Amino acid sequence: MSKPTPISGFPEWTPAQRMIEQHVLERIRDTFERYGFAPLETRAVEPLDQLLRKGETSKEVYLLRRLQADPDGPAGDDALGLHFDLTVPFARYVLENAGKLQFPFRRYQIQKVWRGERPQEGRYREFLQADIDIVDRDTLAPHHEAEMPLVIGDALRSLPIPPVRIQVNNRKICEGFYRGVGISDPEAALRAVDKLDKIGPARVADLLTATAGATEAQAKAVLALAEISAPDASFADAVNALGVSHPLLDEGLAELVQVMQTAAEHAPGLCVADLRIARGLDYYTGTVYETQLIGYERLGSICSGGRYDNLASAGAVAFPGVGISIGVTRLLGLLFGAGALTISRPVPTCVVVAVTSEAQRAVSNRVAEALRARGICTEVAPSAAKFGKQIRYAERRGIPYVWFPGTDEGADEVKDIRTGAQVSARAEVWQPPAADLRPVVS
């Protein structure tokens, strides 16, 4: 039996990293609930036709198959696949349960998702997303699109991570503009523009003429739009100055102005209107978001989403929505890789109770019980080794306190092994400083 090896794209963290992850998830969850989003979990699998409803992600969907399944059997639309995001399952859930839900429906969902892509730093095949969405029946007020970045801004600012910049665009602006200048294939144009940062304007212009059927003048106009970026609503003037008009363009401009104005009031500096942002899944129809970790821009967006009008519809009833999702695994992977996220100790334990002798272990157990009853994470030393060894057991794990049960008449004593200070104490009342109670993430 050879040594097991990792599976590409399926990260497994250390306990210290998992504690950091749990801390991060707790803060994110707290923020989501503070904005009134209700928790939801959906199953890991969806029927394939649900997953593929929206286009060309088929190759990255993992299929679920029984070992004993008939290999020649139909693997059609009713086959099951692991979900590759949380928005599509959510849309399905809304349709399925519309009768029980109150609209507008606000929910958050923090779950694993799976994508069969080639892994590299910050890109995994199994990863955790923390997603919020708001859906309404028939129509969804545009102000919800302005709320998304505020929630995310609060959530991410509650974490010990570098500041973020949320880049916002609106697909109606791009599409309306492209139509306004007469581009035949707006989607190809979007894809080309999206590469602006990577390959530069000259090659994007080439791409535009090659794949989107643009003339030189059209490519120039498209690039001029893509290069517009502003920390406030002034982007609209810049767009208007280009002299293109189209109803869809005006609609998009009005919506993005509202997002930017709201952001400017509640979270100055958080959002940037960036008209080159095109990304996200292809079901987005309005506002789109992408998020850069400042200092880690090269490694991609750690949080993105947008408005979708057609994802959930059943017959005549439509449920337009808007959502955004934090790529928790990517965020953590990047920061772990950079050594930028640490925790003060790799175990929750605050106190190790020393064991004087195996015959006296019950005494130590009683001390531990008294401490735990008051919320102090406590373990009893694994063996009645020499006290030096027991102290070292704590030291190796970063556990700050070792408790020595008193012998005979002598009182119990607790030692802060960082300072060496040792004082007599009673398990019923002793309290560590608040900063030592739990591991601190920074």
Add this chain to the structure above:
RNA sequence: GUGGCUGUAGCUCAGUUGGCAGAGCACCGGGUUGUGGUCCCGGUUGUCGUGGGUUCAAUUCCCAUCAGUCACCCCA
């Protein structure tokens, strides 16, 4: 999924033009007979990613595979 680069101890890395595998840090034991960290002495780190092939002999050369990473694709 396509292509490039990389893979030696827990970590950071040496090394062999093919000849029984090394250093520092970390870890373990002792000095220190029940209070760690400093210091001194000693010890173990290992299927040289894995599996084949060539060879008297492979960690070294060849092939495949796995993993990591980069680019493409796409995206959190």
